[in-house]
Amino acid sequence: MARELGWYASFSVAFGFVSIATGIFTTYGAVLATSGPRGIWAWPISVIGQLSVALIFGALAARIPISGYSYQWVSRIVGPVWGWIMGWISFAFLGVVLVAVDYTIASTILPELFQYVGTTQNAWVITAAVVLLQSVLVAASTRTTHRVNNVAVTVQLVGMITLTVLLFAVGAFTGKLDFAHLFEAGSVPESGYYALGGATDAGPFALAFLLGAFTIVGFESAANLAEETKDPARVIPKAMVQAVISLGVLGFLFLVAITAAAGRIDGAEASATPVATVITAVLGSVVGKILLVLVVVSIFSCGLVITLSGTRLVYAMSRDERFPGWQLLKRIDRRTATPLNASVFMMLIAQIILAVFSSSTDALFQLFSAGTLLPALIYAGTVAMYAAKRRSLPASQGFSLGRWEIPVLVVAAVWLAYELLIFRDASFRAPWIYVLVLFAIGAVYFIGLIIRRGRSGLTMPDMADVDRALDTADTAGRTPADTATEANAR
Template structure:
């Protein structure tokens, strides 16, 4: 590979779309190594399955309700609006840089090599922990379907020794399966993910219908502040309850991670990034509203039992277990999607010789068209993170919480420098920028600066909210007071380890081209 200039809006002309996409990629100095076979639905499924509302709302409903009461519902549309601002920025830059390792590639082209490396580093760490957190959710569901899934001991609670050990076993088996799927090729991953996403959409629809047809109160329940509303400082309780939505609505940019495996990614990725977030937000919002309307009570039982408590009351034992089987599918494809996105990010950084053992991690199997080493390494690291749960489930829960902070920091590594570039004229005159089919690229136009600014402000506020020291979030049992500082500690530790791993003294083989409107805008 040579250090050639990379015009971000180079039009693609002539030939089939796949050939045009390969030629398009070569404009950035890269050759087509990954198999390009994903269509629009597969691109959408990558983002939707990462968000996985059926998995995350199933796990986290009680968190939001316990702090904000029924009125915590309003944190959902607030977070969606903020994240949609980020998604708009991602959509615009995805159209111009359709390259694997999206966050890393976008942030370095907007902010330079150091910001780009740390953007990729934060996202990679977060995805490894997030995949582990998704895998461990099997313990919450599978023993409830059949007690035979409690292989170790007889207590399924995650806080017990046997429950934690069994969670690691089930999660490890899942990670071995997802690693194998990622190794045999993107086509298999895509087929399985598409089927899983279809099942999840059917499951979400069934849940919504079941909840609304068993409503015990009207939609005005969302104005009830509940028990927290009887205490001073409800606004603070409301802000804390918003962490639930903040934890859920991430990962919608996964379509960008698979850009080099997607047909016409300049057109498809921007659309599916926005669509994955919006469909997740609508489906999740209806699930939250339906649960509040159908819950037998709005007291402690709902705060502790969450959505499973409501569904068990509404559906009964048999249909409740059928739904739990669908939740297992959602957990499976969520873990698969996160691991896939992380492997492409690791491959992209290694291809640029930005990681230790880059030669191994950047190797693509010619038969499967996938980077096998990153998938295997990520699977092993995820299992290693799972093992932490055996020693102290509170530490694992804290890790799962603070890793979301790293995702928001990674997002800021794109939107922040992107705003700076806009003030200097990026993306310039976009009238000649087209995709592989000759259609104009997605652009925010004159709204770019104000929308980008709002996305940055939102991101900063969310990082502060997520990292704020709170014993009730990070150390609810009160056993390890230091855990309430887990957010700031995590950020500092990630930066220090990142500094140690940063490729000091190594010249980037594909140096970032300095943006000039006269050249890039054409």
């Protein structure tokens, strides 16, 4: 593959996947309900925690600048069995976060934009249509998908900055900003607000960390374009870290503006769509709706990138003959030059997940909870792998933590352990059930895979360009297993 992508393209992928517009619009209402306005102060701490994870991923990407998600990295560093497990978790995450992102459009933005009453039924139908449209675009053209994302990231940057500035300026001019509101607990009891909670419940402030933990994820997707990026060992770590920092700062300023304005708007905290309600109340219906359209564009683009990432992961695992139905899912359509079957499969999985969750009146909370739990598991596994294997990894080619490596590892480990402990709360029962069911399905398939082929049949090329290796195998008429064996022999 030609190395033609520069810093902005790499930054756009990381920024577009994270999408603060998506994360905040999705989770802000839940934070107000569980933690009150004061819950926004958990955001800076979450950003520091996720930044430590991004730094470790950057150090890893600089050592192994290879296409693919954690499935590819872990398969080559630890072994194919652990790599498959990480790939399956990543697949589960991409499926549920796609639905969570698209459900945001249907449940929080469009009702405010077009002034209709949102229900579980119309949210289901609209989300299903959005998922279908994104899948059609991804299946039709990967190049078009990247172009849409680049434009949408620019729109999101301009739109969110403009939106934040206008909220502060207009809110101050009209007297609709109440900064004292930032420190209030709202309807949440003051007693035990900062408590850690018990064995099956997390404290109110602890639950507020899910806002940042759900939003600041997906930055590692920039590493998926390593083999198409110029000087990837330097560019990709820089892009990931800068995306997290810029999103963290911009996101917090936006949260401050929204929360300060909410204190002077009657019914804002009780609204099913508090962010959209505040924007419309402060900026007026015309300007508010224009900016909400920009937010819809940003969220749609985020879902588009997730669809592309999920399709690529399914295709990559199928190409290695390690995914259910790999015989069909590894095929490339001659007309579109895309993994059409994998695109259709990802769309069907998203529709099934949507059907499971959408009958609940609390569907958005359940979706974003599952979409936070799964990446936390992925990050924890990858950080643990890096900590265990850091001395045996290849030398860094452009980015190193140096003497800060141990402190960053400690911060990341403490942060991820704390984040995972939040999910002991009884309100996360449904996400855990989803995760366990997906794990059980994966375990059954993987056991069968081991029985049929054995561990030796799962060997992967060691630090090799799997895309180029398998393209060569297809041209020569060899199997992926033959190519893997030859790569390992070299």
